[in-house]
Amino acid sequence: MILTSTAESRLLDKIAMTEYGLPEAVLMENAGRAVVSRMREFTDWEGAFTVIVCGTGNNGGDGFVSARYARGAGARVLVILMGDPSHMGESAKMYRKTAEKMGIPVIEVMEAEEAVPYLYDADIIIDSLIGTGLASKVKGEKAALIDIINDTDALVVSTDIPSGLVTDTGRPAGTAVNADFTVALGSVKRGHVLYPGSEHTGRLLFSPIGIPEEASEDFPVRLLFREDIAPLLPVRNQISHKGKNGFLGIFAGSSGMEGAALLAGQGALYAGAGKTAIITTGDAAPIMAGKFPEIMVSSIGNGPHFTEDMAEAALEKAKAYDVIAIGPGIGRDEETVKFVKKMVENFEKTIILDADGLYAAAEAKIDFKSCPGRLILTPHVGEFARLTGLSASEIEEKRIDAASDFSKKNRLVLVLKGAPTVIGLPDGRSYVNTTGNPGMATGGMGDTLTGVIGAMAAQGMSPSSSAAVGVYLHGLAGDLAAETTPVGYRVTDLARLLPKARAQITEMDE
Numbered sequence: 001m002i003l004t005s006t007a008e009s010r011l012l013d014k015i016a017m018t019e020y021g022l023p024e025a026v027l028m029e030n031a032g033r034a035v036v037s038r039m040r041e042f043t044d045w046e047g048a049f050t051v052i053v054c055g056t057g058n059n060g061g062d063g064f065v066s067a068r069y070a071r072g073a074g075a076r077v078l079v080i081l082m083g084d085p086s087h088m089g090e091s092a093k094m095y096r097k098t099a100e101k102m103g104i105p106v107i108e109v110m111e112a113e114e115a116v117p118y119l120y121d122a123d124i125i126i127d128s129l130i131g132t133g134l135a136s137k138v139k140g141e142k143a144a145l146i147d148i149i150n151d152t153d154a155l156v157v158s159t160d161i162p163s164g165l166v167t168d169t170g171r172p173a174g175t176a177v178n179a180d181f182t183v184a185l186g187s188v189k190r191g192h193v194l195y196p197g198s199e200h201t202g203r204l205l206f207s208p209i210g211i212p213e214e215a216s217e218d219f220p221v222r223l224l225f226r227e228d229i230a231p232l233l234p235v236r237n238q239i240s241h242k243g244k245n246g247f248l249g250i251f252a253g254s255s256g257m258e259g260a261a262l263l264a265g266q267g268a269l270y271a272g273a274g275k276t277a278i279i280t281t282g283d284a285a286p287i288m289a290g291k292f293p294e295i296m297v298s299s300i301g302n303g304p305h306f307t308e309d310m311a312e313a314a315l316e317k318a319k320a321y322d323v324i325a326i327g328p329g330i331g332r333d334e335e336t337v338k339f340v341k342k343m344v345e346n347f348e349k350t351i352i353l354d355a356d357g358l359y360a361a362a363e364a365k366i367d368f369k370s371c372p373g374r375l376i377l378t379p380h381v382g383e384f385a386r387l388t389g390l391s392a393s394e395i396e397e398k399r400i401d402a403a404s405d406f407s408k409k410n411r412l413v414l415v416l417k418g419a420p421t422v423i424g425l426p427d428g429r430s431y432v433n434t435t436g437n438p439g440m441a442t443g444g445m446g447d448t449l450t451g452v453i454g455a456m457a458a459q460g461m462s463p464s465s466s467a468a469v470g471v472y473l474h475g476l477a478g479d480l481a482a483e484t485t486p487v488g489y490r491v492t493d494l495a496r497l498l499p500k501a502r503a504q505i506t507e508m509d510e
C-alpha cells in the first residue's frame with residue numbers, strides 16, 4: 001500500500017478528478033460515508049450523541065457528509081462549524097445545505113467556548129476541523145477547540161488525519177487532536193506512521209474513496225504489510241537442504257563483546273539460514289564455541305579484536321560464504337576500522353554492515369558506490385547521524401527522505417531502524433515497516449536483525465527483499481513476544497518466535 005506526503009495525496013486527488021473524471025463531490029461523499037461505515041465495527045452509532053466538528057475546507061466537507069450517515073446509522077447528530085463559511089468550497093457548501101435540509105443542526109461558532117456544552121455532552125466527536133490542508137501552526141480559536149476536544153471523554157474519530165497534525169512529519173503544529181481512531185481516506189499519510197503522529201492517530205483505519213489504484217502505482221513510498229512480504233519469502237520445499245538455504249558468515253565479536261556475535265548467529269539460525277558461521281578473533285572464539293552447536297565458530301589471528309592484517313585470511317575464508325555480515329561487537333579499535341575497510345572494499349557478494357562496522361565505515365570514509373559487493377547497511381539514528389553528518393533530530397524530522405536520499409546516492413539498501421523502520425532502496429524508493437513495538441528498543445535487537453537479514457540474503461533473496469522481509473519478520477516476532485510479555489521480553493524470546501512469525505506470514509497466504 002502506498003504511503004503519501006501532503007503533495008502526493010493532493011496529486012492523487014487531482015489525478016482522480018482530472019484524469020479519471022471523479023468529481024470532488026463524489027470523493028467527498030465516499031470519504032464522509034467511509035468514516036461512519038469503518039467505525040461500525042468499533043462503535044454503536046445507534047442513539048449516540050455525535051458532534052461533528054467541521055472546518056471550512058474539504059475536511060469539513062467530509063464532516064457534513066459523515067453527519068448524514070451517522071444520522072442514518074441512528075445517531076443523534078449536531079454539527080459545529082468553525083471558520084468563515086465563505087471560505088467553503090462548492091462541494092462542502094453543497095453538503096452543508098444537504099445536511100441542513102435533513103434537519104441536522106449546524107451551529108456556527110467563532111469561539112471555542114461556544115462549543116463547550118455540546119462537546120462535553122458528546123458520546124462521539126468526529127474531528128473534521130483540519131485535514132491535509134493544515135497551513136501552519138494552529139492558531140487562535142481552532143487551537144482552543146482542539147484542546148477542548150482532547151479534554152472531553154468522548155470517543156474521538158478523526159477524518160483523514162487528526163486536526164493539527166502535520167501530514168508530512170507527524171508533528172503537531174502547536175497542538176493536535178488525540179484521536180481514538182483515524183480513518184485515512186484514499187491513502188495512508190506519512191503523519192499517520194511517523195512518531196508522534198502515530199500516537200495522535202490512535203487506531204488507524206483505512207478506506208479507499210474511489211481513486212483507482214493505477215493512479216498511484218509509481219508513487220515511491222510503500223507501507224510493508226503481510227501481503228507484500230508473503231510472496232517474497234523463499235518456499236522451503238521438501239528437498240531443500242542446508243546448502244540450498246545458503247551459507248552466512250558473520251564477522252563479529254571481540255573480547256568482552258562476544259554476546260553481540262552470538263545474538264546475530266542466533267537470529268540467523270531461527271530465520272532459516274542453511275548454514276551459519278561466526279568468524280571472530282583468537283581471544284573471543286573460545287568464549288563462543290559450543291554456545292550454539294549449529295553454528296560453526298572459527299577465529300582468524302590472535303588478540304582481542306580484528307586487525308588489518310587479518311583481512312586477507314578473512315577474505316579467503318569469505319569465499320565459502322554466500323553472504324557475510326560485519327559488525328556486531330567488533331569494537332572501535334583503529335586496526336578494526338582498517339580491517340572493515342579492507343573487507344567492504346574487496347568482498348564481491350552481499351554484505352550486511354551493522355553496529356561498529358558502520359562506525360568503521362564512517363571513520364574510514366568508505367566510498368560505498370565504488371565497493372564491488374551489494375551492500376545492506378543497518379544503522380540506528382545515532383549510527384546514521386555519524387554516516388551522514390546530520391543530527392539525530394534532523395534525521396527524525398525527515399526519516400523517510402533521509403533514508404531514501406542516502407540509499408539512492410550510495411546505491412545501496414539502507415535500513416534506518418527506529419519507529420518506524422524505513423528501508424531505502426538503491427533506486428530511491430522506500431518501504432516503511434508496520435510491525436514492531438517499543439519493547440524492542442533494547443540491546444541485542446539490532447544484532448539479531450543483522451542475523452535475520454543475513455539469513456534471508458543467504459537464502460537467495462535480493463538485498464532489497466532481504467531487508468524488507470528481515471525487518472518485517474523481526475518486528476512481527478517482537479509483536480508475538482509482546483503479546484505474552486508486553487515489556488521486558490528478552491531478545492532470545494523474540495528470536496525463538498521467528499519461525500512462528502514466518503509461519504504466520506505464509507499460512508495466511510495459502
Ligand SMILES: NC(=O)C1=CN([C@@H]2O[C@H](COP(=O)(O)OP(=O)(O)OC[C@H]3O[C@@H](n4cnc5c(N)ncnc54)[C@H](O)[C@@H]3O)[C@@H](O)[C@H]2O)[C@H](O)CC1
Pocket residue numbers: 013014024027028031055056057058059060062083129130131132133134135136137138139142159160161185209
Ligand atoms: N481534495 C479532494 O479532492 C478531497 C479531499 N478530501 C478531504 O479534504 C481534506 C483537505 O482539504 P483542504 O480543503 O485542502 O483543507 P483542510 O480542510 O484539510 O483544512 C483547511 C481548513 O483548515 C483551516 N486551517 C488550515 N490551516 C490552519 C491553521 N494553521 N490554523 C487554523 N486553521 C487552519 C482552514 O481555515 C480550513 O478551515 C483532506 O484531508 C480530506 O479530508 C476528501 O477526503 C476527498 C476529496
Ligand SMILES: [K+]
Pocket residue numbers: 059127128129130131158159160161162163
Ligand atoms: K481532521
